[in-house]
Amino acid sequence: MLSATKRHELTLLAAGQPWLPALLLAGRAAKPIRKVPKLGWFVADPLVARQIYNDSTHFSIVSEGAAGHWWAQVIGDWVEDLFEGPGHTDLRNKVRDLFIAKHTDALVDRVMGAALKDLVADLGAGRTVDIAERARVLVGRSVSDLVGMSPDDISAIFGDHFTSDDPDEPFRVLFEHVEELVNLAIGTMASTTLDPVALERARALIGKLSSSIPAAYERADGDTTLGRCRELGLELEHASGLAMLMAVAGTDTLASAMSRMAALLHDSRDQRILLAMPERTPDAVRETLRVTSPAYLVGRSVTADVEIAGRKLVAGEHVKILTWSINNAVGDFSVNRDYVPETRQLWFGGGRHLCLGAQLVHSELTALLQALTANGRPYEIVERRYRRKVFIPTYEVLRIRLTD
Ligand code: HEM
Numbered sequence: 001m002l003s004a005t006k007r008h009e010l011t012l013l014a015a016g017q018p019w020l021p022a023l024l025l026a027g028r029a030a031k032p033i034r035k036v037p038k039l040g041w042f043v044a045d046p047l048v049a050r051q052i053y054n055d056s057t058h059f060s061i062v063s064e065g066a067a068g069h070w071w072a073q074v075i076g077d078w079v080e081d082l083f084e085g086p087g088h089t090d091l092r093n094k095v096r097d098l099f100i101a102k103h104t105d106a107l108v109d110r111v112m113g114a115a116l117k118d119l120v121a122d123l124g125a126g127r128t129v130d131i132a133e134r135a136r137v138l139v140g141r142s143v144s145d146l147v148g149m150s151p152d153d154i155s156a157i158f159g160d161h162f163t164s165d166d167p168d169e170p171f172r173v174l175f176e177h178v179e180e181l182v183n184l185a186i187g188t189m190a191s192t193t194l195d196p197v198a199l200e201r202a203r204a205l206i207g208k209l210s211s212s213i214p215a216a217y218e219r220a221d222g223d224t225t226l227g228r229c230r231e232l233g234l235e236l237e238h239a240s241g242l243a244m245l246m247a248v249a250g251t252d253t254l255a256s257a258m259s260r261m262a263a264l265l266h267d268s269r270d271q272r273i274l275l276a277m278p279e280r281t282p283d284a285v286r287e288t289l290r291v292t293s294p295a296y297l298v299g300r301s302v303t304a305d306v307e308i309a310g311r312k313l314v315a316g317e318h319v320k321i322l323t324w325s326i327n328n329a330v331g332d333f334s335v336n337r338d339y340v341p342e343t344r345q346l347w348f349g350g351g352r353h354l355c356l357g358a359q360l361v362h363s364e365l366t367a368l369l370q371a372l373t374a375n376g377r378p379y380e381i382v383e384r385r386y387r388r389k390v391f392i393p394t395y396e397v398l399r400i401r402l403t404d
Pocket residue numbers: 061067083092245246247249250251253254257293294295298299346347348349350352353354355356357358360361
């Protein structure tokens with residue numbers, strides 16, 4: 001029988017895209033690697049996944065079938081260098097320092113500290129809080145910092161979408177626009193070539209989202225991502241591309257992990273373990289990322305014939321690494337589970353494209369978890385709804401309140 005945690009997770013995936021749970025569950029049969037007509041090779045084995053991530057001679061992130069190909073159509077071929085050429089290594093080396101714990105903890109404190117204090121106070125006062133909505137606002141705050149948009153900038157660009165003068169409204173609206181951009185990736189399973197309508201919309205959204213970057217790049221202080229990019233000598237075009245990439249890679253994925261973490265801790269009843277043993281907080285964060293694996297599938301294209309796990313992959317074919325299936329094969333969510341060496345942190349990919357925001361994700365999830373447990377009491381879920389038709393499945397509503 002399915003556990004409550006698994007049942008809710010699978011329903012959430014189905015609300016996002018109806019075929020997703022079937023694909024990800026059946027995907028386990030692809031271990032280690034299996035060919036599916038018209039779609040390409042599916043990989044459900046951690047070692048084979050890592051072998052592919054580490055082999056940039058035969059696998060590419062910028063050819064048809066992979067994320068970089070999608071990006072190149074939207075912002076221009078120059079991103080191929082940002083993703084795969086010498087520019088990629090250079091850029092990662094230059095910005096590495098921005099993503100160490102000292103910097104990401106400070107960013108979380110500066111950008112989300114006050115909002116998290118409000119969350120603790122609201123829960124402590126017995127109020128019901130919608131964690132899904134708070135997650136969208138928290139991540140909206142983080143994205144606005146990454147792209148250098150102040151609430152006034154957001155209002156100037158997206159103000160006609162505001163429905164209230166709530167100070168959180170700009171961040172909600174920003175989140176929704178980034179989510180709309182990400183949702184344009186729905187339907188790219190067989191091909192990452194965008195149709196003309198989707199391409200036009202993607203370009204329009206990118207144009208709006210990046211419109212504050214030149215001014216922010218000039219004025220931002222060294223504590224912000226764009227300011228640091230300028231100080232590190234990154235030219236504006238690269239800083240802008242990086243900011244957009246981070247905004248798209250790290251918005252829906254992170255908000256999804258946030259609200260699903262709150263649900264998992266409740267559904268598994270592990271929040272009580274965590275309240276008694278706060279030292280297991282890093283395990284709860286790691287388990288959240290393993291079980292949710294918000295980037296559930298990662299694409300690559302084969303650029304030269306190669307043999308992998310006894311199968312011959314031919315140039316031009318697509319490969320899909322089933323991150324969710326691999327990570328969930330380990331078992332149900334448990335804060336008592338220690339680090340699993342086999343999966344390591346496959347939810348963040350691997351090799352040279354390993355998620356750049358991994359430490360920021362840890363800092364943000366840890367801060368949220370600390371806020372959820374700060375009152376020393378467990379919470380109950382009073383309302384739960386799944387978000388429909390989204391590329392990254394998540395909660396639409398997750399209303400919680402403290403209980404005994
Ligand atoms: C729970 C949240 C997140 C998950 C599950 C996640 C997952 C991933 C995965 C699987 C990849 C590798 C993609 C591939 O190889 O094709 C990746 C790459 C990347 N992520 Fe994340 N990510 C998250 C949040 C973030 C955040 C918050 C940021 C930025 C602030 C970010 C920035 C990036 C960037 C820039 C890359 C590309 C790195 C490169 O190509 O060198 N991600 N992410």
